Amino acid sequence: MKLLEERIRTDGKIREGGVLKVDSFLNHQMDIRLFLEMGKEFLRLYGDCGVTKILTIEASGIGIACVAAQFFDCPVIFAKKSKSRNIDGDVYTSKVESFTHGKVYDIIVSKEFLRPEDRVLIIDDFLANGSALQGLIKLVQDAGATLVGAGIAVEKAFQPGGDLIRGMGVRVESLARIKDMSVEHGVEFCD
Amino acid sequence: MKLLEERIRTDGKIREGGVLKVDSFLNHQMDIRLFLEMGKEFLRLYGDCGVTKILTIEASGIGIACVAAQFFDCPVIFAKKSKSRNIDGDVYTSKVESFTHGKVYDIIVSKEFLRPEDRVLIIDDFLANGSALQGLIKLVQDAGATLVGAGIAVEKAFQPGGDLIRGMGVRVESLARIKDMSVEHGVEFCD
Numbered sequence: 001m002k003l004l005e006e007r008i009r010t011d012g013k014i015r016e017g018g019v020l021k022v023d024s025f026l027n028h029q030m031d032i033r034l035f036l037e038m039g040k041e042f043l044r045l046y047g048d049c050g051v052t053k054i055l056t057i058e059a060s061g062i063g064i065a066c067v068a069a070q071f072f073d074c075p076v077i078f079a080k081k082s083k084s085r086n087i088d089g090d091v092y093t094s095k096v097e098s099f100t101h102g103k104v105y106d107i108i109v110s111k112e113f114l115r116p117e118d119r120v121l122i123i124d125d126f127l128a129n130g131s132a133l134q135g136l137i138k139l140v141q142d143a144g145a146t147l148v149g150a151g152i153a154v155e156k157a158f159q160p161g162g163d164l165i166r167g168m169g170v171r172v173e174s175l176a177r178i179k180d181m182s183v184e185h186g187v188e189f190c191d
Numbered sequence: 192m193k194l195l196e197e198r199i200r201t202d203g204k205i206r207e208g209g210v211l212k213v214d215s216f217l218n219h220q221m222d223i224r225l226f227l228e229m230g231k232e233f234l235r236l237y238g239d240c241g242v243t244k245i246l247t248i249e250a251s252g253i254g255i256a257c258v259a260a261q262f263f264d265c266p267v268i269f270a271k272k273s274k275s276r277n278i279d280g281d282v283y284t285s286k287v288e289s290f291t292h293g294k295v296y297d298i299i300v301s302k303e304f305l306r307p308e309d310r311v312l313i314i315d316d317f318l319a320n321g322s323a324l325q326g327l328i329k330l331v332q333d334a335g336a337t338l339v340g341a342g343i344a345v346e347k348a349f350q351p352g353g354d355l356i357r358g359m360g361v362r363v364e365s366l367a368r369i370k371d372m373s374v375e376h377g378v379e380f381c382d
Contacts, residue, residue, distance in 0.1 A: 028271070028300070028301060029267070030266060032260040032267060036261060058249060059250045063254070063267065066253070066254035067258065069221075070224075076221045076254065077220045110214065113215070113219065113220040
């Protein structure tokens with residue numbers, strides 16, 4: 001998606017160690033005009049898949065997922081990163097390793113909201129090592145729901161997550177796929 | 192807002208200890224059709240205030256804020272609950288006490304995204320003791336920005352937060368104000 005690629009080129013900041021900061025428009029400050037265009041693009045890609053529910057993970061996936069959901073006219077569920085007192089009853093759970101924060105955490109969703117009859121589109125802001133996406137996929141599988149695919153804003157295609165998850169037979173559509181990036185040469189996108 | 196009140200009556204679940212579970216439509220599974228109507232109501236209330244930025248707090252405020260922001264045609268910033276490696280540079284910070292989770296945590300926003308010229312609308316899902324809202328107000332004040340007011344989905348008017356913050360001279364508009372609630376008698380709304 002050219003609009004997102006251009007925005008990454010203009011406003012993304014590359015840091016040492018493969019870190020891409022997009023916090024001026026994607027995951028701290030959020031450009032809702034851009035999110036609307038991203039939502040329409042997800043609809044173009046997945047609009048004929050009978051999506052009944054969008055699944056994302058707190059925190060930075062939520063905004064993208066909620067803005068996109070209006071085009072699919074379906075609810076969003078977000079996986080929570082730790083058990084809160086306000087979730088009771090049975091939950092599906094899986095483990096996610098965060099490379100950004102350097103720790104492993106549990107993610108959960110209430111069984112009540114992920115049903116065998118659901119057709120689930122996963123939406124998230126980043127795909128790098130694929131740990132969060134694998135965790136979300138496991139929640140869908142545990143629920144016996146149908147996984148339609150994953151819609152990702154930014155994929156770091158030089159990291160293993162995308163290949164790993166496509167290799168599992170899951171459809172993954174990323175709006176911007178970064179082939180390579182460096183402080184010296186900037187961002188190069190996949191064709 | 193009648194639509195939200197009716198939804199709380201129908202799908203909200205009251206638990207002992209003043210806990211209202213609205214996780215089937217507001218803060219775990221999110222009903223985007225409802226969020227669109229809530230966003231329009233926030234626009235009706237604050238549409239003439241020259242809002243340039245909506246500020247919320249992770250995680251459950253983000254969806255409501257992002258869906259509302261399209262009507263204001265402005266970006267959203269969400270305050271983060273702990274310092275992540277991906278935020279660098281200067282941040283504004285304040286402390287929030289979570290009664291749900293029983294702990295005190297820091298919230299932060301990058302100074303870059305909250306500017307003295309901003310006119311800020313705070314949006315959040317719940318107002319009870321007011322700790323999160325006070326923390327967000329402090330971030331706006333520290334930035335020297337103008338606080339337009341707060342738009343809250345559900346206010347527990349029998350808890351002190353609303354009075355406290357209105358007493359500070361801050362405009363607070365809550366779409367559903369709960370006067371009282373109990374497992375036996377259900378939810379009673381303010382007039």
